Amino acid sequence: MESAAWISDFAAQFNKSKDELQSDIDASINAASPSSVDIHSFSLRLQALTKTLADATGSIPTYDQRQFEMHLKGLERQLESLRQKAAPKPRFAFKRKTAIAVSAPHSESSACGSQVVTRSLASSKEVPSPSTSAATIFHCSREYITRSSLRLRGGEATEDLIISNLDYCLVNLIQPAVHLSALHLQNVSHSVVLLPAVAGSVLVEEVQDCIISLGCHQFRMYNSSDVDIYLSLSTTASHPVIEHCSSIRFSRSQVSLCPPTRLIAGFSTVPQEQAAAVQDFSHIRSTPSPNWQFMSPDHDLDIQQVLSTPTGTAEEIQNTVQNILQSRSLAHSSNSGI
Numbered sequence: 001m002e003s004a005a006w007i008s009d010f011a012a013q014f015n016k017s018k019d020e021l022q023s024d025i026d027a028s029i030n031a032a033s034p035s036s037v038d039i040h041s042f043s044l045r046l047q048a049l050t051k052t053l054a055d056a057t058g059s060i061p062t063y064d065q066r067q068f069e070m071h072l073k074g075l076e077r078q079l080e081s082l083r084q085k086a087a088p089k090p091r092f093a094f095k096r097k098t099a100i101a102v103s104a105p106h107s108e109s110s111a112c113g114s115q116v117v118t119r120s121l122a123s124s125k126e127v128p129s130p131s132t133s134a135a136t137i138f139h140c141s142r143e144y145i146t147r148s149s150l151r152l153r154g155g156e157a158t159e160d161l162i163i164s165n166l167d168y169c170l171v172n173l174i175q176p177a178v179h180l181s182a183l184h185l186q187n188v189s190h191s192v193v194l195l196p197a198v199a200g201s202v203l204v205e206e207v208q209d210c211i212i213s214l215g216c217h218q219f220r221m222y223n224s225s226d227v228d229i230y231l232s233l234s235t236t237a238s239h240p241v242i243e244h245c246s247s248i249r250f251s252r253s254q255v256s257l258c259p260p261t262r263l264i265a266g267f268s269t270v271p272q273e274q275a276a277a278v279q280d281f282s283h284i285r286s287t288p289s290p291n292w293q294f295m296s297p298d299h300d301l302d303i304q305q306v307l308s309t310p311t312g313t314a315e316e317i318q319n320t321v322q323n324i325l326q327s328r329s330l331a332h333s334s335n336s337g338i
Contacts, residue, residue: 011064016279021042026078036160038182039083041182044220046072046076048243049075052284134162135150135159136162137161138165142168142314146175159178160180161180162186163184163193164185166189167188168190168322169321170311170317173194180196182201183198183216185203185204186207188208188210190210192321193210195214197214198215198216200216201217201219203221204224205223209225210228211227211230213230213253213301215232215253219238221240221241222243222245223243225246225248226246227245227247228249228251228301231250231251232253241281250277250292277294295332
């Protein structure tokens, strides 16, 4: 059995995460059309809580564990109700004797896929299958990706966006900005991703050696490493959450890109709050987490310089991204005295 202090810290962290998830699920249940990205995020958060509780078996009192398990089962029931609400309603249709095959539009000029879907996004297991429409960018390598890469509804309409399976890409969705309601970033490596303020939640999974700049209402990251995140949050009630991550560095996003929001870099001037600014579910301890840190102010990302960097062929785009990432690595090494 762990110490009483550890048990108290675990219960406080677990209950806080559980209550936040409960609140978010309740809000989605009351919404007219639940976001597919949010539902997927809820599912991952519930899985993370379940694993956290399983890992603590034997370290917390049996009664407390049973209570936590009951709470998780209740959340699972609510999440299942939410999935059913978001599922597309079957439509009446006359039967046809012959099926007509229709091929989806495909751009021959790019190896990068993008579309708006209302069914399974792809056969790949890495890409989630939302039950409502979501714009997607997937399976891209050495590409310069902009708003024109997407087929969006246009105007002031907001989109759920899924970005998946990118390597050595430069993503620019800030000029002109895309109106995003939720975002899922998955399986991205060696890339620079510049995003506008997202109205809802952002879920990041399996990201390595990247720079990400964005604003959002809620930020969660899983199974990622060596990532610089320039982030702003739209509410003081929300804190970034990471789990199974390492070498994650946070700083504030560009104010001009994400107005007006709370900048998490403000916590860096308040030492006693610094450790609480980011919640690391893989480090439920009173000591600071070794898995993340704040970047110093001199590491601010120069967005305009990144955007003005020339791009062209696939090789040139890869070189551009490599140069940006190498400059970032050199700056971190210099700052740590290596």
